[in-house]
Amino acid sequence: MASLSTPLISLPRHPNSSSPSFSTDLRLSSHPALSLIDQCTSIKQLKQVHAQMLRTGALFDPYSASKLITASALSSFSSLDYARQVFDQIPQPNVYTWNTLIRAYASSSDPAESILIFLEMLDHCSECPDKYTYPFAIKAASELRALQVGRGFHGMAIKASLGSDIYILNSLVHFYGSCGDLDLARRVFVKTPKKDVVSWNSMITVFAQGNCPQEALELFKEMEAENVKPNDVTMVSVLSACAKKVDLEFGRWVCSHIQRNEIKENLTLNNAMLDMYVKCGSVEDAKRLFDRMPEKDIVSWTTMLDGYAQLGNYEEAWRVFAAMPSQDIAAWNVLISSYEQSGKPKEALAVFNELQKSKSPKPDEVTLVSTLAACAQLGAIDLGGWIHVYIKKQVMKLNCHLTTSLIDMYAKCGDLDKALEVFNSVERRDVFVWSAMIAGLAMHGQGRDALEFFSKMLEAKVKPNAVTFTNVLCACSHTGLVDEGRTFFYQMEPVYGILPGIKHYACMVDILGRSGNLDEAVELIEKMPIPPTASVWGALLGACKLHGNVVLAEKACSHLLELDPRNHGAYVLLSNIYAETGKWDEVSGLRKHMRDAGIKKEPGCSSIEVNGSVHEFLVGDNSHPLCKEIYSKLDEMALRLKSNGYVPNKSHLLQFVEEEDMKDHALILHSEKLAIAFGLISLSPSQPIQVVKNLRVCGDCHSVAKIISKLYDREILLRDRYRFHHFRDGHCSCNDYW
């Protein structure tokens, strides 16, 4: 670094360019320094010019000082810390100088600093913020989604008679939109006197990104009607709206419109077109475009990869992955998240392992969110916990996404205390964090606590959304809180402004049906303003099974099968109701129908994680390497159960069994029992046995697990399709209400 005592600056020539020689004596005047600033290609060169300017007193000249600030803050080799140091050496910065610093921080990773500098400017600058200052400051507020701060700037701009400056107004449209206040954004837009193309683009973008793609497209048509010529930026947002609306037809029209109107295609626009095709499900269109694109970047490749992965064409997806010039973390994330979201959590974890082995790139928060979701699906708490430690070791900030995923993972893996610990450890809790915690408590049968958290959430002024209410109603359903459930359900729209959706109706039918209020449940279904779906009839059918109501069950089942003719769960439930009530002709009739139609019961499958690896068991499974030991443990269990006076519940035995010859052993061979037996032989007595089952736990297995927990003095945690059962000392946390 140049020191102030260096008498003459002499820099080496840049090897590959004709960069200027710095062997000029800068003491002669400030002008050569200024022209040299423009030619600097590194921070080192800039520092030398800076040193010289300090010596010549050039920083007293506001124009020269500004040039230096611009180069330090905004050039390709800029460093904000350095820019700030330079700034502090300028005796009297003018508005331009302040603006430059505010601008640089506004688009940096630390936009809050931009706002602090704005406030400093008010105190220390003799001039007021001008028409250039506000767009930068408003941009910083947008980045921070700081609604109140931005509103403050808006008010100040009006007071400074800058209220109709088009640059400021356009920034404000963008700002209100990014804070989620589409209404205010629109109001500013409407009041903008002479809208230019940027005004329209800003408003279209706000709609496209604010989940109002239809409004975005309508505004685009309005823009055309007003004879404002759209440009490439307009088309990017319009394409993004088409993608969100999944409107391939309009998307294709937009692409041809781009060509007809000779809007210059650039990389960003091509990528937006690619994205639209992929989101609208036409990977063929995407491929055709991709092949003719003159320039491709990592976004183009990742979008193609995503296109194949979303369609489940993993062969092609992996081919794209291998062909990409480099695999950045986004590419890995596409694979992990598409596996996770299409119900292939094991494949998701395998990709995560590959990523770990490859050493680079490093997982980012998106990777961890998807991987945690895969762990949650599998109940793989060892890996999930490892990721938690990894986050701490990397000193990654727990943002709300990660917090939500951790809470969800711990809750779904059975460790509610850990989930609560994560919840309590964070300062910021958005609606997703609260909702995940409420869901966690609900699935563990702690309905009253869940409702208490809901109250605390309201106290914390966090607005509940539709998901929150699904979880709250779920809590009521699992704990049998019928009156509370009814109250929340009927408060949703009038008090919280959330229209009950299909999931809320299904939950409510479940609450009412499960508690025996079958008539009220039917009445609710009949009064639904939206057509009931299979899940609503399924909830009613489940309630009928619980209360042995054959007539209503048949009605619910026929509605269900009308909507979803291949719903094996419906057949199994009805068949079991018939079996319990001794209607054997109906049972065999149903089974024949299933056989003829080729509908198979989803096989029960239980998994258990031991020492970080997941073991899976099907009914009567004998494929496990420790099969012999598992079966001798099962025999021992059966003996001990028998000597304790346990009699298997015959009605479960008579229920739906896929293979006839398995009937005799079916009960003792249920997958959850195999998994428990394996847990007993492979885990130490202090470790809880944690089993995840893909279907609802069978009644006999539920009773057996209770007794085993007492006989063997073991804690058993069983997660079924709907909730958790904690077995301890002969009792279950669900209090047999499930």
Added chain:
DNA sequence: TTAGGGTTAG
């Protein structure tokens, strides 16, 4: 010498 709007993974 300064300004506003755009594409990828949850």
